[in-house]
Amino acid sequence: MADVFTQAKRSEVMSRIRSRGNRDTELALAKLFRRHGITGWRRNQHVFGKPDFIFPKLHMAVFVDGCFWHACPKHATKPRNHAAFWRKKLAANQARDRKVNRTLRAADWRVVRIWEHELQKPTRCLARIRKALLQR
């Protein structure tokens, strides 16, 4: 089936989906933190790569990565319309993630990335975060 949107329009539509999706996953994690007494985090801080959360005292950054946008190995779908466009776009996203990790780690930040799908298993998510918080 042909895409009803032009490529530019599709890009715009998808970027709106992205920002909404991202907010939902961020809020889910924030809720989890609150419910389990994890404190010391901030959102919307100006740190390289725009982490979803930072723990400023620990110099720790947490990203919640959407399965589609960050090409999760389990759930990434490969859109068939404009396949080449999406392949390039998603590869660029992954490259950017790696660059953000490298840059933050080089600046002595701890970086934790949580997949959107991991939020379905909050206990495991929390265990990963807690472990990272305790690392020195």
Ligand SMILES: [Zn+2]
């Ligand atoms: Zn996934």
